[in-house]
Amino acid sequence: xxxxxxxxxxxxxxxxxxxxxxxxxxxxxxxxxxxxxxxxxxxxxxxxxxxxxxxxxxxxxxxxxxxxxxxxxxxxxxxxxxxxxxxxxxxxxxxxxxxxxxxxxxxxxxxxxxxxxxxxxxxxxxxxxxxxxxxxxxxxxxxxxxxxxxxxxxxxxxxxxxxxxxxxxxxxxxxxxxxxxxxxxxxxxxxxxxxxxxxxxxxxxxxxxxxxxxxxxxxxxxxxxxxxxxxxxxxxxxxxxxxxxxxxxxxxxxxxxxxxxxxxxxxxxxxxxxxxxxxxxxxxxxxxxxxxxxxxxxxxxxxxxxxxxxxxxxxxxxxxxxxxxxxxxxxxx
Amino acid sequence: xxxxxxxxxxxxxxxxxxxxxxxxxxxxxxxxxxxxxxxxxxxxxxxxxxxxxxxxxxxxxxxxxxxxxxxxxxxxxxxxxxxxxxxxxxxxxxxxxxxxxxxxxxxxxxxxxxxxxxxxxxxxxxxxxxxxxxxxxxxxxxxxxxxxxxxxxxxxxxxxxxxxxxxxxxxxxxxxxxxxxxxxxxxxxxxxxxxxxxxxxxxxxxxxxxxxxxxxxxxxxxxxxxxxxxxxxxxxxxxxxxxxxxxxxxxxxxxxxxxxxxxxxxxxxxxxxxxxxxxxxxxxxxxxxxxxxxxxxxxxxxxxxxxxxxxxxxxxxxxxxxxxxxxxxxxxxxxxxxxxxxxxxxxxxxxxxxxxxxxxxxxxxxxxxxxxxxxxxxxxxxxxxxxxxxxxxxxxxxxxxxxxxxxxxxxxxxxxxxxxxxxxxxxxxxxxxxxxxxxxxxxxxxxxxxxxxxxxxxxxxxxxxxxxxxxxxxxxxxxxxxxxxxxxxxxxxxxxxxxxxxxxxxxxxxxxxxxxxxxxxxxxxxxxxxxx
Numbered sequence: 001x002x003x004x005x006x007x008x009x010x011x012x013x014x015x016x017x018x019x020x021x022x023x024x025x026x027x028x029x030x031x032x033x034x035x036x037x038x039x040x041x042x043x044x045x046x047x048x049x050x051x052x053x054x055x056x057x058x059x060x061x062x063x064x065x066x067x068x069x070x071x072x073x074x075x076x077x078x079x080x081x082x083x084x085x086x087x088x089x090x091x092x093x094x095x096x097x098x099x100x101x102x103x104x105x106x107x108x109x110x111x112x113x114x115x116x117x118x119x120x121x122x123x124x125x126x127x128x129x130x131x132x133x134x135x136x137x138x139x140x141x142x143x144x145x146x147x148x149x150x151x152x153x154x155x156x157x158x159x160x161x162x163x164x165x166x167x168x169x170x171x172x173x174x175x176x177x178x179x180x181x182x183x184x185x186x187x188x189x190x191x192x193x194x195x196x197x198x199x200x201x202x203x204x205x206x207x208x209x210x211x212x213x214x215x216x217x218x219x220x221x222x223x224x225x226x227x228x229x230x231x232x233x234x235x236x237x238x239x240x241x242x243x244x245x246x247x248x249x250x251x252x253x254x255x256x257x258x259x260x261x262x263x264x265x266x267x268x269x270x271x272x273x274x275x276x277x278x279x280x281x282x283x284x285x286x287x288x289x290x291x292x293x294x295x296x297x298x299x300x301x302x303x304x305x306x307x308x309x310x311x312x313x314x315x316x317x318x319x320x321x322x323x324x325x326x327x328x329x330x331x332x333x
Numbered sequence: 334x335x336x337x338x339x340x341x342x343x344x345x346x347x348x349x350x351x352x353x354x355x356x357x358x359x360x361x362x363x364x365x366x367x368x369x370x371x372x373x374x375x376x377x378x379x380x381x382x383x384x385x386x387x388x389x390x391x392x393x394x395x396x397x398x399x400x401x402x403x404x405x406x407x408x409x410x411x412x413x414x415x416x417x418x419x420x421x422x423x424x425x426x427x428x429x430x431x432x433x434x435x436x437x438x439x440x441x442x443x444x445x446x447x448x449x450x451x452x453x454x455x456x457x458x459x460x461x462x463x464x465x466x467x468x469x470x471x472x473x474x475x476x477x478x479x480x481x482x483x484x485x486x487x488x489x490x491x492x493x494x495x496x497x498x499x500x501x502x503x504x505x506x507x508x509x510x511x512x513x514x515x516x517x518x519x520x521x522x523x524x525x526x527x528x529x530x531x532x533x534x535x536x537x538x539x540x541x542x543x544x545x546x547x548x549x550x551x552x553x554x555x556x557x558x559x560x561x562x563x564x565x566x567x568x569x570x571x572x573x574x575x576x577x578x579x580x581x582x583x584x585x586x587x588x589x590x591x592x593x594x595x596x597x598x599x600x601x602x603x604x605x606x607x608x609x610x611x612x613x614x615x616x617x618x619x620x621x622x623x624x625x626x627x628x629x630x631x632x633x634x635x636x637x638x639x640x641x642x643x644x645x646x647x648x649x650x651x652x653x654x655x656x657x658x659x660x661x662x663x664x665x666x667x668x669x670x671x672x673x674x675x676x677x678x679x680x681x682x683x684x685x686x687x688x689x690x691x692x693x694x695x696x697x698x699x700x701x702x703x704x705x706x707x708x709x710x711x712x713x714x715x716x717x718x719x720x721x722x723x724x725x726x727x728x729x730x731x732x733x734x735x736x737x738x739x740x741x742x743x744x745x746x747x748x749x750x751x752x753x754x755x756x757x758x759x760x761x762x763x764x765x766x767x768x769x770x771x772x773x774x775x776x777x778x779x780x781x782x783x784x785x786x787x788x789x790x791x792x793x794x795x796x797x798x799x800x801x802x803x804x805x806x807x808x809x810x811x812x813x814x815x816x817x818x819x820x821x822x823x824x825x826x827x828x829x830x831x832x833x834x835x836x837x838x839x840x841x842x843x844x845x846x847x848x849x850x851x852x853x854x855x856x857x858x859x860x861x862x863x864x865x
């Protein structure tokens with residue numbers, strides 16, 4: 001019996017179900033694990049996503065896209081398969097895709113996931129299966145996250161220690177920005193400036209019922225003193241851009257799992273790095289693979305060779321890399 | 334120790350020199366004197382490694398039982414062994430932490446705990462490191478590991494540390510510089526001694542070296558203004574003669590007297606209170622020109638020198654300058670006066686092991702360039718231009734001294750292997766091995782790390798990932814497709830290299846996108862450079 005999913009040029013394909021998961025190209029049926037740009041691309045005829053994902057996916061794909069929301073754990077038929085979506089804990093609405101076929105068994109595609117608590121999304125649900133397709137963005141044991149609350153506290157104190165100049169915190173516009181805002185909600189009433197690229201998605205979070213700190217948009221024209229002591233969230237693409245010139249002598253930080261390694265921080269040129277990731281760290285990856293009780297594990301993204309080899313040699317699990325979908329791309333962290 | 338670790342992180346995060354100086358100044362002011370002296374010692378990179386990074390790696394692998402290949406994957410991703418080890422400490426099996434270690438001060442760590450970790454006993458190392466690592470969190474363990482392996486780089490220059498210290502102690506910068514040159518011990522009394530301007534300095538103490546900038550493109554040559562001499566390719570050093578003893582210092586502020594008994598003995602004839610700046614060279618057997626740098630290097634690496642070494646590569650000093658005479662600091666006198674006195678001394682003492690650097694008077698820029706090109710046949714690196722009126726100032730002062738090196742030798746070579754870099758290049762394939770053609774085969778020739786722009790590095794990294802033929806551990810064998818022009822300062826025969834050639838200071842000059850691999854240079858073409 002051939003496996004339920006395989007890598008093809010358009011992306012990860014389930015032939016028996018007649019659909020693709022997070023396709024790169026245009027297909028008939030696209031099951032979307034979450035609304036990050038490299039997973040949810042325009043151009044497919046029909047999209048299936050979690051109901052929690054609807055607002056953000058709509059913001060990403062536009063009003064004309066045909067989107068079919070499904071509740072978590074709701075079972076529905078696609079082709080010869082029965083499919084259901086389960087919380088992945090990555091960002092709002094993120095889902096693992098469970099695919100069941102009466103002869104080929106059960107396969108779960110994790111999408112991106114994490115095990116740490118996150119006030120903006122449902123926590124990861126372990127789904128037992130025969131074949132588990134896991135991400136491996138941070139699949140080296142040097143990556144082990146500390147308590148997110150502690151990291152946000154450090155970030156908060158660092159911001160508060162600078163009252164004369166603005167504090168620029170770089171983070172991904174979807175997911176990380178709102179996670180920081182949600183953590184800040186209980187710490188301050190002071191509005192946080194957000195970059196224009198974050199407006200739509202932040203609204204979508206609020207419409208989905210997630211409690212966030214107060215935010216305000218950056219005015220068209222401003223004088224440097226407007227931002228003294230303010231916290232500004234902005235995407236990494238704004239770093240060292242002309243946009244940044246409106247802030248005078250800001251202190252800068254990047255919030256990402258990549259910041260666990262000093263060389264990464266130095267190379268990217270941020271003063272501070274806060275290690276907060278929406279992906280699973282090494283211990284969580286290994287634990288999750290074991291909890292699914294999968295007999296076959298396919299590893300994709302990032303350090304897939306290392307994780308697969310470790311699972312084979314140290315844990316006696318039949319594991320192998322699943323093609324190289326994104327070799328050379330570090331992905332969002 | 335905790336306060337010092339916080340200083341390390343502060344320096345690591347600091348964005349500008351002023352912020353770094355302020356952090357260090359505050360630390361030097363507030364830390365207990367004994368700890369502050371140790372911090373100074375570490376910041377100036379005086380501490381020799383207690384352990385090799387290989388030992389650190391091995392002990393971690395044993396203590397965690399993690400597979401060796403997994404460590405290597407992590408190491409090549411992180412780009413630094415001390416940091417990799419710190420990030421992997423969560424894999425240690427749980428055990429009681431030694432509470433007595435957590436509150437120890439820096440000097441207690443440096444004088445008691447770290448020396449208890451022996452260099453050559455694996456079992457004792459394992460015991461000591463296990464105790465250290467469990468007592469610290471990952472961030473402090475990084476600092477400890479850096480201290481242990483003696484690679485304590487945190488992006489502060491010697492000058493910055495000295496400025497911060499001068500500000501903290503409210504002492505003149507030049508005095509701090511002089512007092513901290515050469516060897517000194519990080520004792521509790523150090524800061525008091527530095528504050529006391531009348532305290533005498535150690536007899537072996539050399540002076541901070543004066544250095545030169547590369548000649549700038551718009552330099553206008555005025556013949557009368559400049560003293561011109563060859564720039565020799567040996568070990569820049571100082572000969573210090575005080576209290577009946579000779580001390581030889583390298584520019585890296587290492588005492589190298591023991592490697593040069595054939596210099597120390599004849600130079601003992603110098604009067605006490607003399608300090609000469611010059612170049613230590615290995616002289617070829619005929620005594621006419623310097624031997625290649627590699628010959629000098631073999632002498633430095635030997636623990637014990639044999640009579641054969643002394644005979645085959647006798648050492649010689651070419652003196653450039655006089656810094657101290659009759660026990661008096663001469664640095665404020667003009668160059669012409671210092672050099673005239675230097676010549677008089679050498680004449681009077683009839684020293685054979687030391688000659689004064691020959692001076693030239695090129696009449697115009699063209700003659701200067703001709704002299705520069707003649708450097709190669711004389712075995713020199715190029716020429717130096719020194720303002721005749723210049724005083725002897727520490728560090729690189731723009732406009733007073735210039736170095737004008739001869740053009741490097743170059744070949745076009747093919748990229749064949751790549752490996753991930755270190756530090757800010759971690760996880761990028763930026764350490765390259767290049768090859769030249771011999772018959773129909775590519776033979777590895779040199780490794781080079783520098784010379785490409787950040788954009789080129791990223792582009793090449795992507796290409797390497799897509800065009801890997803084989804992986805051997807961290808090394809990727811790539812398609813032989815890209816040609817690079819490599820520059821180097823010297824070339825010599827070598828039995829240790831596949832091509833039979835070894836080059837000095839290889840670096841990438843440019844990416845030859847216009848050349849296919851088949852048009853890269855041959856080993857024969859590189860061999861022809863041997864005779865230049």
